[in-house]
Amino acid sequence: MRNRVARGFIALSTVLALLLVVPAGMASADTKHIGAGTCNLYVNSSGFGAFCGSGWLGTAASNWHQLLGGLPFVPCRDFDVPPGVTLPAAPDGKEWKLRLTIVDYDLQSVSPPGGAKAHIERAIIPVGPGERNQCPVLQYMERFWSTFDEGYPPPVLQVNPTFTPRVNIPAYFDLTPDSAYIKKESSLAVYGIDQDSLTMRGVVGEIIVDPGDGSKPIDCIGGVAPLGKDSYDKTKDPDQQMSNCKHVYKRSSATQPDGMYTVKLRIRWDVSYWHTNDGTWEFVDSAWVDAVQRLPVQEVQAIGG
Structure with a gap:
């Protein structure tokens, strides 16, 4: 089961053309056994899931x-x-x-x-x-026995205050809520003695953005919006935003291949499962996913956005 919100932002994919999503290295994310439970949960750069004695x-x-x-x-x-x-x-x-x-x-x-x-x-x-x-x-x-698995949704990058960034004006980055949260539930994967189904979720907890213009990558821990919200406050000016996930392009992308910068993303997915006894989400593990998108940047005088 996925949260389907902010569908309108999918139109951004026509501006931010998704090139590919490349699974990152395994790092420490591996198949896991949680306590004395009856499910083995795993988290890696390809997705998350469970193998259960049901x-x-x-x-x-x-x-x-x-x-x-x-x-x-x-x-x-x-x-x-x-x-x-x-x-x-x-x-x-x-x-x-x-x-x-x-x-x-x-x-x-x-x-x-x-x-x-x-x-x-x-x-x-x-x-x-x-x-x-x-x-x-x-x-x-x-x-x-029962199993289930879930992959991460393709990233859709939001750019504010305009879809197409302008030279010398801060561009704020964030993922759409629809591509930063995923939830999966299995009624078959009974993992305890309470006859409860197993529910797992992944939430983006960090984004590292390489703007593609030769500047240093931006670590956007504070730029990830809470569930169901956007990190950019449209009621305030660009220089009054709380988010640190921003970059100021000094040159347009006119001289770049296809007239767009290549923006590299590193996305950290934090995966948890629902702990019925406590009524809380219990952290399992994190995994990094790499993605590449194309982004046009225009001069201030340009018409668009």
């Missing part, structure tokens, strides 16, 4: 043994490695897989089903025919 709950009087109806319990499952994870070549005849294993479980436990100590452990391993048979995919075990 069959933890039966009825108030049932346990996993009863749910299985006497069939054997297969505690592991192999998944594709999340995008953005860099790995060396796998050994001949094998491929890298993310193996999740339910451990410390009690099939006879009723409250909660699976036992209070049951949780998921993870490992990225090379899998061939032999290893694949260790974790067979059986239809009746489907209820014990």
Whole structure:
């Protein structure tokens, strides 16, 4: 589920032509296991998501043994490695897989089903025919697993006070709210004993803007607007703004390729999940995403904007 606000700003893409979005390095963002929960959450430069054991709950009087109806319990499952994870070549005849294993479980436990100590452990391993048979995919075990993933929306850069910056007039940068916030919920990914769905969100917490005219990049921590708001106050003059995410172009872009500056963006996405017990968002990790956009800059006398 995405927040769809400020759709009108998408028209800016005709002025700020998006060239590409390049996944940044993995840095410290990797598949994560949160506490004793039953979901492994991951955050990287390609997106975020979760691998969950979703069959933890039966009825108030049932346990996993009863749910299985006497069939054997297969505690592991192999998944594709999340995008953005860099790995060396796998050994001949094998491929890298993310193996999740339910451990410390009690099939006879009723409250909660699976036992209070049951949780998921993870490992990225090379899998061939032999290893694949260790974790067979059986239809009746489907209820014990679920996954979801979400990518970051393409950045749409807002420029104020005019869509096309003017020479010697401060240009304020920000992302549209629609491209600076994303929310994903899965009713299948039950991650606790409260039968709650898993909700994750990503919020842009920092932007580094390289204006493309040879000047130093601008670190825009204070230039990121709160959720649902714009950082530029249109009721005030350009020199009275609170945002520090600004740049003054000294020359027009007339001599640049296609008459536009190449603006480089580094965007930090901060990802959290909804912690039901506390009723708060709990931080998971951050990841950087790189993007490049084109921006025309005109002389003050020019007509436009």
